[in-house]
Amino acid sequence: MADPENLPLDRVLERLKDPTPGNVWVESPQGPTARHLILTQLQTWLGAGIAPRHILVLLPQLDRREHYRRSLAAMLDDPALSAGVGIQTYYGLASRAVRLLWPDVAAAAGFGNPLDPPVFLTYETAQYLMSQIVQPKVSEGYFEGLTMRPQRILSQLLDNLNKAAVNGYPLEEVGQRLRAAWTGEAESLRYFDQAQTCIEVFRTHCLQHNLVDISLAIDLFHRFLRPGDACEAHLSQFTYLAVEGVEESVPVAQDFLAHHMSRTSASLLVHRRHGGFRVFLGVDPLGAIDLRDRCSRSIGVDSPLRSVDTLAEHIIADLNDLVQPTGGERPHAETASTTVCPIAARHRGEMIDRVATQVVELVRSGDAEPGQIAIVAPYADGVLRFVLQQALREHDIPFAVVRRFESLREEPLVRGALALAALAHEGWTMRPHPWDVAEGLAAVMDLDSVRAAILGRAAYDRGNGCLRSPTELADSDLRERLGNEKRTIYEGVWQWIQRMRESESMPLDHFLRRLFGEILSRPDFDPAHGTLFARFIASAEAFRKTAPALNLEGRQIGERYAEMVAEGVVAAAYEAPMSQAVSDAVLVVAPVTTYLLDERQARYQFWLDIGSIHWWAPPHQPLTNPHVLARRWPIGQAWTDRLDFQQRNDVLGRLVRGLCARASERIYLCWSELETAGAEQDSPLLQAVTDLVLDRSVIQGIDSRQEGPDQGGFDTLGLDAVPDTGPTDPHD
Structure with a gap:
């Protein structure tokens, strides 16, 4: 057409x-x-x-x-x-059809108990099940030599399952496709074989126990249900x-x-x-x-070309020059330069401070309402969130931090609540860290971190896994630091925990509900913390309901859940959707795709850390490759340096176009010479915008690093360029 x-x-x-x-x-x-x-x-x-x-x-x-x-x-x-x-969504349509037409698919798909109903796994419970399969394999030498956190291995294995499902080919092809495209060292091929073994064992276990994860639901709908008469009749209503x-x-x-x-x-x-x-x-x-x-x-x-759109065209032209230099004219350079404003600093903390100052100035001067400002970054670490939150709160500017995936273990309230749960369950064997106990006391007593740490050291009996009674805390200096009001509150908290220890054991999510309703919910409790705690309770409840199918029972369920949260395996993917962010607040969003999947517009955008390689490089994924596992990728075609480089540029070009389409007035390009850990910052995105904001020689090393795709530095599967650090995790 x-x-x-x-x-x-x-x-x-x-x-x-x-x-x-x-x-x-x-x-x-x-x-x-x-x-x-x-x-x-x-x-x-x-x-x-x-x-x-x-x-x-x-x-x-x-x-x-x-x-x-x-x-x-x-x-x-x-x-x-x-x-x-x-x-x-398509997944919702597929999973609903599987539930409705389970008798038509169970036997044909090879489920071990086709007369019993299925148990649907959440992403969290799927991670837990995969961890039970992978841990024994790791002790046998699987994935030896890969420097990754366990959660990263699990997420990539599940990703391989999902890629086979959404592309509509047999699970058995995953390892074959990865091996056929590999051009690196031959000894690394064993990782693909090991990954293939793990996902096949996972799938076999699911079939034997009537467990359905997202990949299996999609596969059942695509291969078994949709071609059948029953599903055709069900869908014919639409x-x-x-x-x-x-x-x-x-x-x-x-x-x-x-x-x-x-x-x-x-x-x-x-x-x-x-x-x-x-x-x-x-x-x-x-x-x-x-x-x-x-x-x-x-x-x-029709969508006429705006000044901001010319910025996207200019950046994409410069990105293409990195692959194949043309030396051509940049017709949009002059117009594009009028839409950008640089914010640069030597250290990342200084850059974040300057961004905060500029946002405050825009709002205080009346140039922008808070809801007209968006701050986007490849990742939102604790430094970024803390500095921006402090600055905006100080000036009473509403804001919303939105991350596509939030790890519950990063939240002090969650760590503290799990520590209190361990203290309140006498049968648990885990002993929380003293600092987690301090965070729990800070939350329930509304204490500052210093006094909470002092009280935690004095009150926590780690050997016995309990809190000391108020009469045992006779230290006069401690009593003076706490004051009469806080000592009275501590006595009430201690009595409440003692009642929990002496009562019949209850599921963890029930305990959390009581903790929130009886202790935490006070008039000054932060509503954002209430939302977080609701997600926390929902996560624990979902884990409990699936636990019998995972061979967990009794106190094992709550304690195992707490351990998995601490390890970053369970509850590593709780979404903070853009739809929950109020429209009149400054948006702080990471990663960039999270912002692009929403339709919200902004007069002013701040692109943070444009010198970070995380704008351009994919996550460290030695066990998978989304391009090679795509349906349209020819089996046997090698994944070369040049293809890898071009794919990264294409993806970054889409991000840039999407961001510019959502800005109406100005884009602040923000970077620092050094990242938080002290390494120099440079990236293709920074190289592509340098001519718009300053002379290239100002940024040390930028001219000396104009390497093409065949001049070294780029891995052969898009896997090794980024070390296994926190910000590269797609779930961070």
């Missing part, structure tokens, strides 16, 4: 109000336009009398569903109709289909769309230009384009 005709947004909306049957493809700019198009189409269908139960809306992520329902209800004469529209962000879909989802579009009365597929940010999760933007040929009409929403 020819390229779509570009029209102004109002004319495209008018065309969508025409209820003529057929499949329509609309190309949209980044941002809220896609949602506007979908809502207009839904309003048209419902206004024409289409029953809500016949409409299916597929979204790239579930946290936008309630926003859709609220917006649609506000547009309808009968708001109740919005509740009947099926709004799901005669109207709307898809937002088809460019963020995986290959098996595109297979479903191609099949189902031929059976609908009408479909709307909205494709956002320059999208496909989640290639590391298996999305296939090129495959999405192929769906356009199945549409009878193709329209584009």
